[in-house]
Each structure stands twice: as structure tokens, then as C-alpha cells.
Amino acid sequence: MDIFSSGKVAVITGAASGIGLAAARRFAALGMQVCLVDRSDAVAAAAADIGHGAAGFVVDVADRAAVDALAAEIRARFGAVSVLMNNAAIHGGADALSSPDLWAQVIGINLMGVLHGVQAFVPAMVDGGQPGVVINTGSKQGITQPPGNTVYNVSKSAVKSLTEGLAHSLREATGGRVSAHLLIPGFTYTGMTAAAAKPAGAWSADQVVDFMLERLAASDFYILCPDNEVSRAVDAGRMxxxxxxxxxxxxxxxxxxxxxxxxxxxxxxxRD
Structure with missing residues (x-):
């Protein structure tokens, strides 16, 4: 896609590790001006390691005012944003009857953080007259709802609904010039789920980003990633x-x- 090209500006949240960091590296290698956003101070070192003018921003996406200020700063420093990847998330681990504070944290980052990114950056993408791409990171758990981590399931189910509605709104407003896409990773070795070594069944974050770019080039909305354990056919059956x-x-x-x-x-x- 031409949008992933030299001089274009990309903003990625949750970019200090995992899929976000892998995307930042890939986008920078394509010549993009990459803005890495994370609530961890490690984002500055990540941006420095990438080089190519990558910039790191320590921002909690659950803070609407902070995300609005971030959007204004990025536009002032780098110009119009072409790619927005709302990727920041935490895992959770609470059911419907427990941990109200954890519920607030997970919903604040996983859902409201995505909404804050959309509302801070996308109106300018719509008004700017240039092509744009919005990628929101969901989860298979937001579709199949496995028990044991209800708070995470709820947050990612809501991201799915939000992104579907956003895709429709952007289609109505821009005729496809600015598009929205739902990234649905499979079993991925990231900072969120990492063991000491990558499990054989997991994809790497780089594999997820490769697959994401391939499916974006095909204009897929639902970017449903397989992994080394679960095929597309198995995913389809479960869903x-x-x-x-x-x-x-x-x-x-x-x-x-x-x-x-x-x-x-x-x-x-x-289905076997």
C-alpha cells in the first residue's frame, strides 16, 4: 500500500513491546515517520533503537486529555497522520464478579484508549483529504469469549464493535479514502503473554505484522491471524x-x- 511509504506519519500505541514495537520497526523500515506511544518509559529507548527519526511519547491512552494533547503535538511536529494503530492493551484476568479496580483499568486502556485515539486523530484524517488507515487491535477472545478472563473479553468485544462502526462511518464520510481495520491476532509471543522462550505454537510479533500488511494490501477489514497451533478453519469453526x-x-x-x-x-x- 502506498500509504506505508516514505514520509508518511504513523502513530502506534502500545509500541514499547510486542506487536506495537514490531509494527513500529516495520513502518520505520518503509521510510515512515513513526511515533511510538506507550505508558512505559521504555518507549523512549525503543524509539532510539529504531532510529530513522522515530519519536517516543510516554502517554497513558486511558487519559483522554493526554491523548488529545498528543495528537496536537504530533500534528504540529510531523504533520498529518496517515496511519493510526490503536494497539495498547493490558491482559486483565478478572471475571464478572471480581476486581472492580482491574475492570476500570482494563476498560480504560483496552476500550477507552482505542476510542480516545480514534476521536483525537481520525477527524483530522477525515478532513485532511489524504488517504488514511486506522488499525485497531482486537482479539479472538472478543469473539469466542473463553471463560476465565471476562474483563479482557469484554474490552476486546467492544473494540470489535467500535471498529465495525468506525469502518461504516468512514465509508460514509470518505468513500473509502480513510479506512478502518480490525487486527485479530492469534497466539502471539509478546510482552503481554511471554514465557521465557517463544512457545512452538505461537507466532512472533513480526509474523503478525507481516500478515497484517499482506491483508491490508488486500483491503481486508477482519485481519484474522492464524498461528502455529490454530488454523483458519479451526478459528472459523469456533467462531x-x-x-x-x-x-x-x-x-x-x-x-x-x-x-x-x-x-x-x-x-x-x-471441519478437519
Whole structure:
């Protein structure tokens, strides 16, 4: 895509590590002016390591005023933004009955941080007359809703809905000149989920970014990443089953319900 080219400005949140850092490196290698944003002070070292004029900004995306100020500073220093990647997230680990403070933190970063980025940067992209791309990082958990980390699931489900609505609004407002896309990583070795060494089943963050750029070139909205454990067919089956809970009036999260375990296994076996 020509938009990922020399002189264009890219803003990436959650860029001190993981997928955000991998994207920053790749965009900088393409000649873009990259702005790395993270609440960790490590973002400055990450930007210095990338070089190519990359700039680091310590900002908590949950703070609307701070994100608005960031957008104004980036426009003043570097000009119009062509690529916005709202990627910042924390993992959570709370169910519906626990940890109200953690709920506030996760929703504040994972959902409101994305909304703050959209509302701070995208209106100028719409008004600027130039092509633009918005990438919001979701999760398969926001679609299949596995139990055990409800707060994260809720945040990423909401990011999916937000990005779908944004894509429609941008299509209506710009006719596709500015587009929105939902990145849906698979099992990825990042700072959020990292073990001491990359598990064999995981993709690297660089693989996710390679796949993202490939699918953006094909104009995909849903950038559904496989990994070394789960194929596209398996993902499709799990997602179809999840939607079937509503259509078939099964119990919530029936994939994990003992009365439906055999039916789910048979459903998936048909897709092997």
C-alpha cells in the first residue's frame, strides 16, 4: 500500500513491546515517520533503537486529555497522520464478579484508549483529504469469549464493535479514502503473554505484522491471524459455534458446557 511509504506519519500505541514495537520497526523500515506511544518509559529507548527519526511519547491512552494533547503535538511536529494503530492493551484476568479496580483499568486502556485515539486523530484524517488507515487491535477472545478472563473479553468485544462502526462511518464520510481495520491476532509471543522462550505454537510479533500488511494490501477489514497451533478453519469453526449459541438458543458459552461438549467436538470434526 502506498500509504506505508516514505514520509508518511504513523502513530502506534502500545509500541514499547510486542506487536506495537514490531509494527513500529516495520513502518520505520518503509521510510515512515513513526511515533511510538506507550505508558512505559521504555518507549523512549525503543524509539532510539529504531532510529530513522522515530519519536517516543510516554502517554497513558486511558487519559483522554493526554491523548488529545498528543495528537496536537504530533500534528504540529510531523504533520498529518496517515496511519493510526490503536494497539495498547493490558491482559486483565478478572471475571464478572471480581476486581472492580482491574475492570476500570482494563476498560480504560483496552476500550477507552482505542476510542480516545480514534476521536483525537481520525477527524483530522477525515478532513485532511489524504488517504488514511486506522488499525485497531482486537482479539479472538472478543469473539469466542473463553471463560476465565471476562474483563479482557469484554474490552476486546467492544473494540470489535467500535471498529465495525468506525469502518461504516468512514465509508460514509470518505468513500473509502480513510479506512478502518480490525487486527485479530492469534497466539502471539509478546510482552503481554511471554514465557521465557517463544512457545512452538505461537507466532512472533513480526509474523503478525507481516500478515497484517499482506491483508491490508488486500483491503481486508477482519485481519484474522492464524498461528502455529490454530488454523483458519479451526478459528472459523469456533467462531461459528459461538454465534450459533444465539441462533440455536444454547446456553451461554456452550462450547465449555458439559451438556454440549460432544456436539461441539462433532461440529469441529466436520471441519478437519
Amino acid at each position: 461459528a459455534w459461538a454465534m450459533g449459541d444465539i441462533i440455536e438458543n444454547r446456553p451461554a458459552l456452550s462450547r465449555w458446557h458439559p451438556d454440549h461438549a460432544q456436539a461441539f467436538a462433532a461440529f469441529m470434526a466436520e
